[in-house]
Amino acid sequence: MEKRASAKESANTALKKAAPVRKAAAVKKAAVAPKKAAATVKKASATKSVGTKSVGTKAVAAKTVATKPPRNESHTALVRRARRINRELAEVFPYAHPELDFENPFQLIVATVLSAQTTDLRVNQTTPALFAKYPTPEDLAAANPEEVEEILRPTGFFRAKTKSVIGLSKALVENFGGEVPGRLEDLVTLPGVGRKTAFVVLGNAFGRPGITVDTHFMRLVRRWQWTDETDPDKIEAAVSALFPKSDWTDLSHHVIWHGRRICHARKPACGVCPIAPLCPAYGEGETDPEKAQKLLKYEKGGFPGQRLNPPQAYLDAGGKAAPPLGATG
Numbered sequence: 001m002e003k004r005a006s007a008k009e010s011a012n013t014a015l016k017k018a019a020p021v022r023k024a025a026a027v028k029k030a031a032v033a034p035k036k037a038a039a040t041v042k043k044a045s046a047t048k049s050v051g052t053k054s055v056g057t058k059a060v061a062a063k064t065v066a067t068k069p070p071r072n073e074s075h076t077a078l079v080r081r082a083r084r085i086n087r088e089l090a091e092v093f094p095y096a097h098p099e100l101d102f103e104n105p106f107q108l109i110v111a112t113v114l115s116a117q118t119t120d121l122r123v124n125q126t127t128p129a130l131f132a133k134y135p136t137p138e139d140l141a142a143a144n145p146e147e148v149e150e151i152l153r154p155t156g157f158f159r160a161k162t163k164s165v166i167g168l169s170k171a172l173v174e175n176f177g178g179e180v181p182g183r184l185e186d187l188v189t190l191p192g193v194g195r196k197t198a199f200v201v202l203g204n205a206f207g208r209p210g211i212t213v214d215t216h217f218m219r220l221v222r223r224w225q226w227t228d229e230t231d232p233d234k235i236e237a238a239v240s241a242l243f244p245k246s247d248w249t250d251l252s253h254h255v256i257w258h259g260r261r262i263c264h265a266r267k268p269a270c271g272v273c274p275i276a277p278l279c280p281a282y283g284e285g286e287t288d289p290e291k292a293q294k295l296l297k298y299e300k301g302g303f304p305g306q307r308l309n310p311p312q313a314y315l316d317a318g319g320k321a322a323p324p325l326g327a328t329g
Contacts, residue, residue: 073225082226082242085275089254092274095313096253098204099260099306100124105180105205106137106172110165112200113192118155121306125325126154128308137178140169154325164192182206195233203249211236212252216259223263223281261300269295 073081090096099120102108107127114123130151134140140148145162152158152165168190172178180201181187187198199210211217213232221227227238243251262269268285271292276282286292298305304320315321 078226079242081278082224082239085224085278086243086247086251086254088275088278089258090250093254093257095311095317095319096250096257097311097314098200098253099256100200101127101307101309102205105182105201107131108205109168109180109187109190109193109197109201110140112197113164113168114152114155114161116161117157119306121322122155124306124308124322126152128324134169137169137172140166141173143169161192167191168193180205182208184210195236199252203252209245209248210252211240211248212256213239214256215265216256217252219265220255220259220263223279223284225280261297262295264295264297267295269293272296 098108100108100111100115101124102111110130111123111127114127130148133151134143134148143166145166148162148166149158152161155161171190172180175189176186182202184195184198184202187193187201188195196212196214199212202208203210203212213236218230218232218235221235221239222230226242227235229235229238239251240248258275259265262273264285268281269292270276270279270282270285271287271289273279273282273292286295295301297303299314299317299319304322305314306322307314308322308324310319310321
């Protein structure tokens, strides 16, 4: 009898020890399953109607992913994941481009300075009048500040911006012969021009690779756990190490476009995100595909973009030009 009791006791002990193992295995399985669910979300986002039952399943699955960041990810795995995200976004936004209207380096540098604390759309609606009246650095350098302020008023902080664009125009005339320089060290000497603005100009006006670390870029690369840095210069250094230099400018466009259209600051549209299986933060936003679809902005939501004069490739892909300042409807 004692032997039977002892055997029974041992069996119970073994079962108790085995239980957590089975539980852990179940958790592991649940953590893997959402990747498939996320992949189906990508497929579902392409269609307008989704069954209620399947939507509910996806929404539940998404919640199990949200708190599973790749903390133990090796550097090699991080590089592979980061580059795959960029490739996926390149397929979603093959027409990604700077969202400021410009015809030359001078217009681009002025527009970029004006884009601080406002939307590119508002800048694009404002600069036609500015460049019509002051088409060259010489013209803007000699402008009456009060007249420039009146033009720039819709962009906000118009007095400070007027000072910056007139100041940088004077510096261009006095130090660079009225031409926008094509070197980083020269660009950052201009009033109102930091590394972010300099890389926008270098990458898009001169074809020289650079990473543009704006608010969208900072938010997304931290969500994706490419870096934990918060300083823009350190973020730039960390992310640039993950990609070949030739990818930097297009990478900036892809990330910024994704941030503006899908991966919003307050409520990401996780349910229609094309990179959901690769995102450690998947589930922080709306995971129901139908609800997430309603969060999409610009051409992804069927609305006009930010440029009044976008590239033809954007229009060919179904993008719409933005309306001019004061337009209705």
